[in-house]
Amino acid sequence: MELKLENNLTHQTVPVEGVATVVEDSIQEAPKASHQNPVLRHELSGMALQAVRQKAGILEKATKQRVTRYMLTEKIKSLPHHCLLDIKMETGTGKTYVYTRTMFELHKRCGFNKFIIAVPTLPIKAGTAAFLKEAEVKRHFSRVCGYGAEIELCLLEPQKKKKNKGRQNMPSSVGHFFYGTHHTKDKIFVLLLNTQLLTNGKLLTREDYDQMLGAFHRPIDAIADTKPVLIIDEPHRVERGGKSYADLINGFRPQLVLRYGATFPELTVGKGKNKHAVKDYQELVYDLNAADSFNNGLIKGVAKEHLELPGGKKAEKKVKVLQAVKGDSANLKLTTADKTSKTFTVHAGDSLGVIDNDLDGVVVDNITKNSICLSNGQEKQTGEEFFPDQYGVSYQEGMIELALMRHFETERENFCRDGLPIKTLALFFIDSIESFRGPEGNNDGWLRKKFIELLSARIEKELARQNTKEYAAYLKATLDNIEASCAGYFAQDNNDTDENIANEVKTILHGKKELLSFTDNEGKPNVLRFLFSKWTLKEGWDNPNVFTICKLRSSGSETSKLQEVGRGMRLPVDSVGNRISDSSFMLNYIVDFTEKDFANKLVAEINGELEAQQKSPLSITAEDIIKVAKMRNIEVNQFFIELMTKGYVDFDKNVVPDKFDDMLVEYPEFKNMAGGLNTSRINNRNSNRSEKIHIRKARFEELRELWAQLNRKYILYFDKEIDNKIATELPLIIKEKQVFSLQTVMSSRKILGFEDNIAVANEGSHIELTLSNRHYAYNEFLKRATRHTNIPIQILHKAICEAVNNGCKIDDDMFNDSSLTRLIWAVDDWKCKQLVGRVRYKQANYMMKETKLTNADGTVKDEVVQAYIGNKTEAGTPPLKYLYDNFAHDSGLELQNIKTEIDEVIVYGKIPSHSICIPTVASSNYSPDFMYVVKRADGTKELNIVIETKAYDKESYIAPDEETKISCADEFFKAMTANGYTVHFKKQINSNSVKNIINELVTTSDK
Secondary structure (H helix, E strand, C coil): CCCCCCCCCHHHHHHHHHHHHHHHCCEEECCCCCCCCCEECCCCCHHHHHHHHHHHCCHHHHHHCECCHHHCCHHHHCCCCCEEEEEEECCCCCHHHHHHHHHHHHHHHHCCCEEEEEECCHHHHHHHHHHHHCHHHHHHHHHHCCCCCEEEEEECCCCCCCCCCCCECCCHHHHHHHHCCCCCCCEEEEEEEECHHHHCCCCCCCCCECCCECCECCHHHHHHCCCCEEEEECHHHCCCCCHHHHHHHHHHCCCEEEEEECCCCEEEECCHHHCEEEECECCEEEEECHHHHHHCCCCCEEEEEEECCHHHCCCCEEEEEEEEECCCEEEEEEEECCCCEEEEEEECCCEHHHCCHHHCCCEEEEECCCEEEECCCCEEECCCEECCCCCCCEHHHHHHHHHHHHHHHHHHHHHCCCCCCCCCEEEEECCCCHHHHCCCCCCCCHHHHHHHHHHHHHHHHHHCCCCCHHHHHHHHHHHHCHHHHEEEECHHHHHCCCHHHHHHHHHHHHCHHHHHCCECCCCCECCCCEEEECCCCCCCCCCCCEEEEEECCCCCCCCCHHHHHHHHCCCCECCCCCECCCCCCEEEEECCHHHCCHHHHHHHHHHHHHHCCCCCCCECCHHHHHHHHHHHCCCHHHHHHHHHHCCCECCCCEECHHHHHHHHHHCHHHHHCCCCCCHHHCCCCCCCCCCEEEECHHHHHCCHHHHHHHCEEEEEEECCHHHHHHHHHHHHHHHHCCCCCCEEEEEEEEEEEEECCEEEEEECCCCEEEECCCCCCHHHHHHHHHHHHCCCHHHHHHHHHHHHHCCCCCCHHHCCHHHHHHHHHHHHHHHHHHCCCCEEEEEEEEECCCCCCECCCCCECCEEEHHHHCCECCCCCCCCCECECCCCECCHHHHHHHHCCCCCEEEEEECCCCCCCECCCCCCCECCCEEEEEECCCCCCEEEEEEEECCCCCHHHCCHHHHHHHHHHHHHHHHHHHCCCCCEEEEECCCCCHHHHHHHHHHHHCC
16 A cells, blocks of 8 residues: 655645745855755845745735744844744644655755754654655655655664774764765755754764764764755744754754744743733744634544543542552542542552542452452552542543444444545553553553453444444454554653564554555454554654544643644545545544543634734834834824834834834834733633632621521421322332433533634534443442432332332343432432422531631631632622622622622622532532621611522523522521521522612611
């Protein structure tokens, strides 16, 4: 199989033509020596740049976002002079092809034959080398494109130390590059290196080699003498202010630098309040952004998906086994949906309830070298993650099942399509190398074993479906050679001597054609299509036929979302190497719940590219001119005329680009105005829900008594006949509500789409996965059901037996969390309909020691977590009577209440969520929103008021279950009043202001 390259794709030929046009129009003189490139003028042709940008449709953007000299740091300014062109291309659109073709075009039109390609990582280097060496690539450029030349690849590698004494051998690749002459018309000499070879060590800078290159002792000086063109791949990894870029420029002294990337670095511009970031576009000549790439079908679409908890509950936390010390202890980490985490150390005999309440009753039975054994019969391996529930569903297991389901869904379509089949690959990013390779590196890690087990089960299911003869044979071949279906590549593999691992690495890193082929060299089925890595393949490596990426580990940082999906963005090729661009393809991107907002972030990033119009440093406003004129004590119109006369601005107040730096020298006042909004000073206070807000201690003292009473515990009880009623009706509830079923896990899927060129995340079809052997013992199920429903075990057992006798099919696998959740919901619904008005509250002889606002000794806390008060906030200072120093709120109605100052109010504040736990007839507790201490009309006695806000226009819009909780709260406060402490409880909707509620209470209480 040979990869087929297409010749005249517009999105690839336009940047090639653009760069060649600018360079051709900027040549000053022919090469001075046979080993050198032609010499460029000090500055690139402005007319050519304008024409190229005009043709590419980016003239306005390139002009507005051009980084000028005044914006550069002194470190960048001090670098040797070099021209610079920037080519922005989205990942997967053929960046390597474009800069390779550009070298051929510059050789053909201008006579350049010395190029250096600098890449930031080894995988990028390997991928680039493989591309340049490919026979089909050579044939394509020489014959199909008609260049009649070929690339002489000079691959720079680290040198091994000589065993015997004496001078080191001069790197042969450098000598080959240096001595290459332009008299050999059909040769282009390309030196390929990773930047670490220059920044770490002295490979190119030492002087003690066994030979000289011309007049040069140091290889780097010889390379610089060729007057090379430097190509930088992934410029965001080689920032102009960084060491790598400085070493490249200082060492190679290129006369032209071409930067190709999907992401460009940022420069920090300005000082003080004017400090902000701008994209580092020096001379942008092409811009293929994500939106255009998606819209024009140049890359795959993206469908993000994550798993929720069993029973339809939202996934909000997971537990990971970090480390195990045999017979001693284990470290486990609890991570929540907001990515906060806490590590716990447990010993044999300890309950995991210390980590999370949902793990109450699960005890550590034993700790081995690589795992912990639990009392629920499960063994969790080091590196494994699981839901904190009683049977600990493995999160990785669920994600793998989801990934396999999506993989085979795609593979079946690709294999059985009209035309030649497409080999379908899946890529898994994992956290622990040992979980795949095994503790001894024998390819027997627990995750690999579990994957093989799940894969085998999935293939059996696929074989049970109706298949074509050819696809069935492919599936059977996979099952027969299941171990060969998956392989891994990790950084440490480069030093591994195991032959099997070495073959895996070779195939993944260098064998793109092998991965894309359905058969091996002997004609046998090639079933390898599941690849595992630990971010080693994150950048630089790509394969066009990756259709599923499953992140069994979080990326751990706010990296570019477009960069993350980049490994699977390329359009696929069929079984003979033809690129397929006439179909709609989708990349399945599977993440864990901590990244469930991935699709929205991806959309925001794409739209941000479209909308990001940095205030042009090349424009000034009328207001800017007025300010500087006043500073200089000059009449405004006269000052504007002065600027125009000197050629600094045009009639529309746009700065003439070539004059901008000169203008800032003569009028430095504009430095403090150019560059626009200081984005670093915009604080999105809604972005971090774990932030703390301060409690105003003096205000708290005025409601201390009310707070203490609200935190007293009350017991909810029902009339006696309720037990008889539920015993009678529960069997029917179980049957009609279809309470019992097999355990399932639901996925949540969003698909990237575009509406009017704006990216959107649309809801996609979800998958419900059935999990086997994930159930409670019957007695444990009854205990849990009793705990959540308050229905006695005997009544539950009898009801289940009656339901079975009445035709309900219930087996052991159905005593699971999904069934438990449905039972709780069904009983809640029944209670809400039957028990409202029939509940009683009795004060318990117990008071909370520590509360959300007070410490165990009764002293008021300094601060409270913002999320307990509200998920949103607003800048400003709340009224002095308010309990907190922050406008944290959950709705517009709440914010309105906080801002409303009422004379009669002594103190008021939001009640922290889940602090006042009022028991209700439903399984969940209830906590109101606001508490007020108010003066009576005569100013003597205080009123205590608790308000529940509902941001609805009509009371009829309030959900029935919410109404039930409010009704229970009403009974609760009546019981509190009967016990000697009067609290008025009121419900508030949008049409009723808090001032009206309080005025009405103050007025009526005095009558």
